[in-house]
Amino acid sequence: MKKTGKIIIHIILTCVILYAGFLGMKKIVEMKRPIKRKRPKALPTLVKVIRVKRHNKMMIVRGDGVVNPMKTIEIVPEVSGKLIYVSPNMVNGGTFKKRELLFKIDPRDYELNLRLSNAKVKDAESRLWLLKEQAESAREEWKSVYGHKSPPPLLVKEPDIMAASARLDAERASLEKAILNLERTTIHAPFDGIVVWENLDEGQYIMPGKAVASISSTEAVEIKVPLQSKELAFIDVPGFTISNGKGSVAKIIGNISGKDHIWRGRVVRSGGRIDERSRMIDVIIRVDNPYRRLPPLALGLYVKAEIEGHYMKDIMVIPREALRRGDIVWVVDRNSRLRFKKVEVLRIEGDEVFLRSGLSDGEKVVVSFHRIVTDGMRVRTFMEKSP
Secondary structure (H helix, E strand, C coil): CHHHHHHHHHHHHHHHHHHHHHHHHHHHHHHCCCCCCCCCCCCCEEEEEEECCEEEEEEEEEEEEEEEECCEEEECCCCCEEEEEECCCCCCCCEECCCCEEEEECCHHHHHHHHHHHHHHHHHHHHHHHHHHHHHHHHHHHHHHHCCCCCCCCCCCHHHHHHHHHHHHHHHHHHHHHHHHHHCCEEECCCCEEEEEECCCCCCEECCCCCCEEEEECCEEEEEEEEEHHHHHHCCCECCCECCCCCCEEEEEEEECCEEEEEEEEEEEEEEEECCCCCEEEEEEEEECCCCCCCCCCCCCEEEEEEEEEEEEEEEEEEHHHEECCCEEEEECCCCEEEEEECEEEEEECCEEEEEECCCCCCEEECCCCCCCCCCCEEEEEECCCC
16 A cells, blocks of 8 residues: 555656646747848959059060071082082081082083183184284385375285184183183082082082072071061061161070070061961061071971060050950949949950050959949959969
């Protein structure tokens, strides 16, 4: 009986505790205020900007081309004969100096012809002298008999003297030709150059009028660089943008054996006409003494050219991505508002845009891309270092 009573008491206490907890929880719930839902505040668009300033900058006009010889000639013998000497430099790619002996034709036939011509000249001179002496003697005899009366032409051998004088002139001309032919048996280099191709061997018989070699000058080379016609406004091209004076200086960059090498040149002229299809015009750059150092500025090498143009003052430089369609630039004003500004583009060079006007010194220019923007919209900015 006692045990049963304890169990009942425990059950009653448990129920009381549970009920009290239920009432307490209900009271807490009733006292809790409902949470008000708030929409988060929208932040302005974040844009990346740079601060622009005015520059004094030299314009660099870039292009590329191929190295070509300034002069190329074919060697054509003017006399025939057997080759008795060929310079060891007369091989494809061989170099030589001005006035160097390139090859020689056997001169013996021409030396004999020179001796023969010289003898004929002396014989003609002797005949003419003899006729003149005979004519003078006949003139003296006529004078002693007939006084001052003119003697007949046949008596004083005038026709014979004229014929002998003409023969002497002909023999002298033959002598000059013999001398010239003898000189033509030796071929000397007209300039410092390189052999493009040759077909010469000692003992070979060559004929006049047939090319036996081709040589190019190494005193200077030329690079033909196609440029857009509007780019010529920034450089000096003799005969095209300036009438007198020197052309713009150019830096020539060529890659040889995996390494870039630099040569200095100068613009000397233009190609003279604008291509109808591409609207490009050729600018010719000349480099003097391209073989003075190693490696040389070899013929046929593909090179890049950087032409130093005019020095422009008070221009703005912005990245290309900052220029929008229609020559519009986005700027951020003092009130953090985005504004559209029309600018005047001077030129575009690589990743840089040069502006003549449209921006003020120190303005913040947007360089990030945004799909939807409006003039006057509020923005947030973070600064990027200006170019």
